[in-house]
Amino acid sequence: MKLTVIGCGYLGATHAACMAELGHDVLGLDTDQDKVALLNSGRAPFFERGVDALLAGHTASGRLRFTASYAEAADFADLHFVGVGTPQRAGENAYDLTHLFAAVRQLAVSLRRPGVVAVKSTVPVGTAPRVAEILRDFAPAGAGGRTEVAWNPEFLREGNAVDDTLRPDRIVLGFPAERSWAETLLRQCYAKIFEAGTPAIVTDWATAELVKASANAFLALKISFINAMAEVCEASGADVHQLADALGHDIRIGRAGLGPGLGFGGGCLPKDLRGFMARAGELGADRTVALLGEADAINNSRRERMVDLVREQCEGTLAGRQITVWGAAFKPDTDDIRDSPALAVARRLHELGATVTVTDPKSLDNARKLHPELTYVDDPVTAAEGADLLLHLTEWPEFGGIDPSGLRARAGRPYVVDGRGTLDPARWREAGWTFRSLGRF
Template sequence: MALKITVIGTGYLGATHAAAMAELGFEVLGLDIVPEKIAMLSAGKAPMYEPGLEELLRRHVPGFEGSTGRLRFTTSYEEVGEFGDIHFVCVTTPQKHGEYACDMSYVDAAIDSLAPHLRRPALVVGKSTVPVGSAARLAARLTELAPAGADAELAWNPEFLREGFAVQDTLHPDRIVVGVTSDRAEKLLREVYETPLAEGSPFVVTDYPTAELVKTAANSFLATKISFINAMAEVCEASDGDVVKLAEAIGHDERIGKKFLRAGIGFGGGCLPKDIRAFMARAGELGADQALTFLREVDSINMRRRGHMVELAREAVGGSFLGKRVAVLGATFKPDSDDVRDSPALNVAGQIHLQGAQVTVFDPKGMDNARALFPTLAYAPSALEAAQGAHAVLHLTEWAEFRELDPAALDGAVAERRILDGRNALDPERWREAGWTYRALGRPTV
């Protein structure tokens, strides 16, 4: 009999996972406790911008021409318990308010709500990023609450999605990691991922703690690499070196690699910042805090970049933002997303606004979310309109359309031709040849 899959939580991770499971051929039922989100998904609309996701939803949600009808959504845990053989838990694990630690309340609530409806053998698969040790605790809770008892098993299967590439990363993962305690659980997960496994995706079988650690370790490594090159940018500025050429040179070393070596205003979003902080907090609880003290400096370097960008902008407009207009290109924490959570771009825009400048923001996809978070900033419908009367233009999210901007097209709009590249993604020569003053983090001024 074909496996039936449920997905608990239909945010960024859950909605993508549910649609991808339907694409892989499974009957899928997604659950969320927010009725508005369920109504949106049932209408084939994604609750966030993610390239390719809405097309995938409409290929499988009933009611669309040519749809397979394999993907439905509900708010009922009872329906989910009756329907599914495998239940993926994809709820959020935010940072606790006022603490570094991870807030596990949503995961705990999902397990407590689902377990009483598991009356036959089932596999519950955690995908949320959790502190190491959580899976063992949740497995015991599941056995305690489920009518099926020990036949309601837990596995841990961390996600490695990149926003902007989430659909591709789910359908064609670069690795699949499963933390299991039985051959049955491993067999079921091999069946779920049969298609990507046939394509050659590596399948790594571990215990619970290792599976939990893989995601936080991976994010900590990436964060460290980003903060390393940003630290080098600070040294380059002090010594008149060029961090872009430095990154190019060390990136040719295969042991280092070229990725994540672009200096700029640092990382943000809903994963890296909160994950490395939760990792530090959990290491402290385990008595291994000294092992991760370096992550405090990684976090510190990252946050310092935002303030440094504000200082460069203030210096560029003459030492004070009062009476100045600043255009900010970018609001999301990265391109190909509408996610503004802990966005360095919006943080910089907000700081400059608080220091007296009139700040106007444009982003290709993140405008509504940015307005909701920073309603006091001004917003424009295009880069050209954002630049009207600007004394400085700040490039803070590396969208392709910003990289392709024609400097001449902005000439008539700005008050002064001055651009600060917070992502080291623009061509300095192109802008300077067009008569602009170009400045970037970690690069010589001329």
């Protein structure tokens, strides 16, 4: 098939590369000319495992290319995926749909024949009719009125986005009751994925819009629940990681998502949780707002709990302390620092008078631009030189593989606080470190 992907940020560029991997001819569109040039050279403007390899291979073969021209995109294909960003509105919890509606409008005015617009952007429920209205109002006669709108939410996990696109748990397709061409084209587009056994869930627009937001809300609740249990474990002397393992064996609960520690961050989960809360409030679902608000509060409180634990290890004062932070990205296998718990803690410690050195395998350039007040060192061992306290705040495998015995001789004081619960406490203690972790001693 021929298809386009409108908006080539993290979601769009990944989707475009993966659709080319499925054998389609793909034209990606973005209004940022520098980004278009970089993508056409076979490189992404972000780090995501496997994406650069797909971009390089398929731009070289000619199966994948990128443009800044809506007219070119409109003429290229009948199926148009839209994956532009829907950030949080400034000072509010609600989504900002400005970029989405602008992209649909610019595509609409360039259409010369009917097509299918499949939206992947995360939105509040009730957005699809507005997209259909824009297409009707702005597309030329004979195109807009016959262009169908489908809702096809994404479920990408940063660090696993290629697998999540090519081998997803499910594909959700939302249509208005009277439409059929859109389903035909999307089933053709995803035929190889369906043949491999991935289920298709076909539903109405509103349900499809709700799937992504409610899935992220449930995950946020699950993470916040185990972190609330971590506080109980610390108070009682229990081990939250053993507790999570025991709970995870219950088939009604499951272990995935029960990762105690510093909590979630990134550009999606916090934003989607708050956007869902905002829309639920508009719809009068006050109990939902209260439930999700408590999950958000628990998540944010983990960062302050880490600061309190650092104070304890530094005998009550942070002024003049040398603190090393392992981790800047909000999670491993990405360079994304949006709402990063690690950087939030690092900044707070700096505000309280500590000298903070940060290291991370992929995200230091992004962190330097946003937080120049912190010190950055590429090598994690060098970063720990002379430190009064080492904080493990992003669970990169590289950090777990460092020998604590050799590191002990280089640190100023052998004190470590594990904010992610993935370091081996026995190994570090045997090497002479004083070891603390959120949710266990």
